[in-house]
Amino acid sequence: MKLTNKIVIPVLFSVLFLGLISCKEQESNQTEDVASTEADGGHPNLVLTKNGVKEIRKHLGTVPIFDKSLAETKAEVDAEIELGIEVPIPKDYSGGYTHSRHKLNFIMMQKAGVLFQILDDEKYAVYVRDMLMAYAKLYPTLPVHPQTRSYARGKLFWQCLNDSNWLVYTAQAYDCVYDWLSAEDRELFEKDLFVPFAKFISEGNPQFFNRVHNHSTWGNVAVGMIALVMDNDALLKDALEGLETDNLKVGMKDDDGGFIKVEGQKLGFYGNLDEPFSPDGYYTEGPYYQRYAMYPFLIFAEALENVKPEMKIFEYKDGVLIKAVDALLNLSDANGDFFPLNDGQKGMSYYTSAVVTAVDIAYYYGGKNPGLLSIAKKQDRVVLDDTGLSIALGLKDGLEKPFEKKSVELSDGPNGDEGAVGILRSDNLEVVFKYAAQGLSHGHYDKLSYSLYEDGEEVAQDYGLARYVNIEQKGGGNYLKENKTWAKQSIAHNTLVQNETSHFQGKYEIGSTHHSEKYVFDVSNPKLQVASAKENNAYPGTKMQRTMVFITDDSYSKPYLLDIMKVVSDNSNQYDLPFYYLGQIMQTSFDYEKLNTPTVFGKSNGYQHLYKEAEGVSDGSNAKLNWLLNGKFYSVTSATSKGDELILAKIGANDKDYNLRNEPGFIIRKKNAKNTVFASVVESHGAYSAVSEFAVNAYSHVKQMDVVFDSDAYTAVEIETDNDKKQIFVISNLDNDPDSEHQLTINGKALAWTGAFTLKALN
Amino acid sequence: MKLTNKIVIPVLFSVLFLGLISCKEQESNQTEDVASTEADGGHPNLVLTKNGVKEIRKHLGTVPIFDKSLAETKAEVDAEIELGIEVPIPKDYSGGYTHSRHKLNFIMMQKAGVLFQILDDEKYAVYVRDMLMAYAKLYPTLPVHPQTRSYARGKLFWQCLNDSNWLVYTAQAYDCVYDWLSAEDRELFEKDLFVPFAKFISEGNPQFFNRVHNHSTWGNVAVGMIALVMDNDALLKDALEGLETDNLKVGMKDDDGGFIKVEGQKLGFYGNLDEPFSPDGYYTEGPYYQRYAMYPFLIFAEALENVKPEMKIFEYKDGVLIKAVDALLNLSDANGDFFPLNDGQKGMSYYTSAVVTAVDIAYYYGGKNPGLLSIAKKQDRVVLDDTGLSIALGLKDGLEKPFEKKSVELSDGPNGDEGAVGILRSDNLEVVFKYAAQGLSHGHYDKLSYSLYEDGEEVAQDYGLARYVNIEQKGGGNYLKENKTWAKQSIAHNTLVQNETSHFQGKYEIGSTHHSEKYVFDVSNPKLQVASAKENNAYPGTKMQRTMVFITDDSYSKPYLLDIMKVVSDNSNQYDLPFYYLGQIMQTSFDYEKLNTPTVFGKSNGYQHLYKEAEGVSDGSNAKLNWLLNGKFYSVTSATSKGDELILAKIGANDKDYNLRNEPGFIIRKKNAKNTVFASVVESHGAYSAVSEFAVNAYSHVKQMDVVFDSDAYTAVEIETDNDKKQIFVISNLDNDPDSEHQLTINGKALAWTGAFTLKALN
Known part of the structure; x- marks a missing residue:
């Protein structure tokens, strides 16, 4: 909560120091560290400690971020006392x-x-x-x-x-x-x-x-x-x-x-x-609730450490509380906004007060990681206790280092064996790939879903929750019924939907007993980062494997994303793979019929909230959608089969209270398919400035892409780009051993490699 | 066009100065002004002059913004020469x-x-x-x-x-x-x-x-x-x-x-x-084209001043060229983006190179207005000639003052008597009210339309043009057919539409022979700013008068906008008044039926591009729409008559190429009306933070508003707010003399005032 007129702060700040003459130590140049707890009895001893208060008073006036936070707090409380x-x-x-x-x-x-x-x-x-x-x-x-x-x-x-x-x-x-x-x-x-x-x-x-x-x-x-x-x-x-x-x-x-x-x-x-915490510190409900839960976890840990140091709470479960803070920060985009996995409200970020506390406590009790200082500096405030003082001293002493977010796989489950969230980061792009457990009651039915970010902006979105937290006029600020009927459903996500039903029939009793399986997470080569995972329970009798690959081609200014969704089923099914891009369509490579008025796309499982605006039918060639968002040009290019339906959709049907955001989606529908592969390339390839009115690289670089091989053992996609390069990406579907050797002949070309995947030039 | 890697600039900058050893004067501390032209013959003499070049060389290395612009230009040109x-x-x-x-x-x-x-x-x-x-x-x-x-x-x-x-x-x-x-x-x-x-x-x-x-x-x-x-x-x-x-x-x-x-x-x-230029420097096509035209006007004026100083081109028409730069800057929002009146592409701003030139030339030839230095500083670059050098010297000498945008009326027409654009500014809110001439072939049919901005963000929008300038995949980057069928039509704007036809039948031959009339523009009291104008020709037999009032009530943190549209007609008509708010509906005070699927709202004149999503019927009470945009809560409260239709619409029907933006509108429709008054209050009243999750002042402060009097001579609106204040605003419709005395009894209450309008407390 931002409060009070900032202009008054300098004045209050002076007053504050006048009021402090009694402690006479504010001019001290002592920079020794904050003292630990002491056993002198009495209060405060919970979060603030008697010793801590002494140290704080000693440093006041010499620790800018602490002084500022104190002045802001004083202004805020004084205004309330006045009221x-x-x-x-x-x-x-x-x-x-x-x-x-x-x-x-x-x-x-x-x-x-x-x-x-x-x-x-x-x-x-x-x-x-x-x-x-x-x-x-x-x-x-x-x-x-x-x-x-x-x-x-x-x-x-x-x-x-x-x-x-x-x-x-x-x-x-x-x-x-x-x-x-x-x-x-x-x-x-x-x-x-x-x-x-x-x-x-x-x-x-x-x-x-x-x-x-x-x-x-x-x-x-x-x-x-x-x-x-x-x-x-x-x-x-x-x-x-x-x-x-x-x-x-x-x-x-x-x-x-x-x-x-x-x-x-x-x-x-x-x-x-x-x-709920995995050994990597991932909280199974997702980062939005992790952020919320971190405050009680950490403030109570701090209190236990102060009052009952013998419990060594920060060492519990191999130091999971401190790891959780690191995991949480990694679950944010370039602006510090948390990825809205499961029931997450967009816009919640590491600027929230709970994470200020988390960062300060993790710094103080977690070995003074200098990367946390850079986050604290962005937060621009600290907790008014020993931990906040330690941050302020660290910043004052110039110990800050950048907090580098890297590609990382965060396992889910108490033992880390219930799938994971994989985050691939390359250039300014981030892919969030979810192959985790259900996430308790706040979980969504979106196994193997993903979202894509550039420069902290959503490009292919995770819808997040259907709720306006604390906005009374929207259902008292609580969860809206559309959270169940839309936001949690599989079709609301960038993942496969079979026969218009959600994963696990959208039932918590079933979903909560299963999780996806990690398969490959290899980011050792920054120019070829691969995450692959499997889901065998969302639809009984159907197995899904999705592989997300960031490929950097030095001919181009940015990496592109290869997305391969392999489906193997005992039965013939209808498969929908939605892609919730954000932005305005510039062009499609395929013909479509725009309906005179939209129709409601389906009857239930979230489909009742989608409008079908337009549809086309694939002639078997690549389907390309080119769009503009925030001055950047993007394209998705998908290998399709003749007869695949290509649907342009919009969120918002059966939404009488305007609770949903009317955002677009592009859905590829395969009818009467059994085993199949969806493969797409997503590119951020150009820019437009409304000031210079120059459009640069407005078109996709992908000339052609095809699934050129698919068996139980291997799936291969060939990509031809406009720099006259042909490459093939192959993934081994059964053997993820990085040391296994593979040989495979595709279209007469013999390929040999070591490990679960390879990317080979064909020309 | 942003070009080249910025990292190379410092290096290039050093190289640049090494290359300048021949002119040996870069260490000079001389700060005297740039010399004027001289009659020494030879070239350059057009924009650069021989003397100017000497002066520039003399100051290089001591004028940061000029040096930076030069280094950037050099990097850019060197890269092109390389190619x-x-x-x-x-x-x-x-x-x-x-x-x-x-x-x-x-x-x-x-x-x-x-x-x-x-x-x-x-x-x-x-x-x-x-x-x-x-x-x-x-x-x-x-x-x-x-x-x-x-x-x-x-x-x-x-x-x-x-x-x-x-x-x-x-x-x-x-x-x-x-x-x-x-x-x-x-x-x-x-x-x-x-x-x-x-x-x-x-x-x-x-x-x-x-x-x-x-x-x-x-x-x-x-x-x-x-x-x-x-x-x-x-x-x-x-x-x-x-x-x-x-x-x-x-x-x-x-x-x-x-x-x-x-x-x-x-x-x-x-x-x-x-x-095209009015005596106030308003260019009749609107700011987007004014920005485009300013470059040739000013660069040629500079050239004429250099080569033919005897023409005194900058004194032409009472110095209109310099006034035009001031007018243009006033036609931008808080971020410097030009208001997209007529055919204007959103996002064009005073950061564009044409306006860099305009500002530099206006500074040099227009009496060194120190406000222009602050714009130049934001632009962060200058033209590499005498004018840019003078800006650089001004900034170096600390002469900069803020460019204060105020409420202003910019007359239209060669003689300033063809209506105007009135801009009301109060707190961080800006109203752009258009009662001008047709604006040549780029004009829209939107007499008495308005748009509302807060902090440089559109709140109630002017749609702008239907074009993606220079984006080839959208119709070669040229005007799209939807520019005529939608963007120019009256229904695409926040103004009155009679019988589903556009003003002047949407015909340029008719529209270009008429203009609206200024009536009142009084911003002498910053807490009660009034603009009122009349349009008598858009619909023969029908007269429209619109009055926009910014009222500041010290109980509230922001002013609110009162909008009164009075219509008098010889005939019975259907009137639509659309309100193109941007954002997500939070709540309405009226019941509406959301249609299962949207219907197309009409057949022609832009109506064919609107979907009707929902409709309600007024019971005669106020119709209130409360919405959220960029973390701010807004409400529009409208006095309605029983039976008025209340329509929630969306742009995008009959748009097979996805050329239009799917944005919402709220339309009040009065059927079979002859004389009527539409009156609304628009408020920005609260805020929501997705980080703190606090919603502050989420609800409108307007308890009740009514048109309590309407005659040929006077129209009065009563507003009751939740601070238990009742006020009445009265406008004299026939006499705009600021010295006239008026007496009027409304609901038994005698009112007396001087001037065209009054705002009186009723309790």
């Missing part, structure tokens, strides 16, 4: 007034607590106390929240999730003012507010608390944080290990369709750390 | 290879000529000479261009317009190498190339040369420039005054539908300066 305390009776969904107000309240309490510690100004402690007092009076009077949509309704908010957010932040505020409060106030707060609050979101809502899910992580951490402040071992045990008894039935589902109870599952904070 | 000279046989339309190559050639010749003068390196002169030689060999062999679409086909290009571009630039190159060339070469070039070239685009194409049109401006200037270099008085006379005889018939039209011959019209450069 006065408001603790309304809960009423609204997300986006509504009471929701936003309670959300702002917990954020302000946490910040005020920090300001009290750092600035030693009692007005902040008074603000926290008075607000806590208001909550302590209100809370015991509250019934469950009046809005009924959630499977776990909170009291302050419509869902326990948001109540848990409140407690995670408020626990920190309480820790900051703990020693300052009177014993009577503390007793009152704990008796009337904190203990019942913690019991309500745990024992009162086991279906929320006793799960493996980002919701439960928040619940566990909320209870754990307040337990640490109150030194309440029983609550801490619940937080770490879950409730011992919950009376939940195996197979219960929440309102997103996710399982609540799974037989024999490890629960609590440990359970939520073990299961 | 070698190519002068292909003409073949293609715009966007094709031969078109682009010839275009690049004249640009490179002009730049090479300048480099020869400034750097004193013969290789640039050799390059110009050799290329001229190739053209001198080719030109005599050329038939008229093989592409047939133009009413005036060129020889190098498909239209004489581009041939003229070639000559305007090449004349400058010739001037730069004139003294260096042998007399034999000069004779050859003039005999085989320049004279026949000039004759072809003038006498050979009187329908192109002898008109008032931007095409003719280029033709006149091309002939004039080469005439000045060759000292050919006969050609200069043709350039300045037009051909004495042309055998053209009055009423002839070009392929855009524009008139070629008009009885008694003044022709040539003077004619083209007199007629």
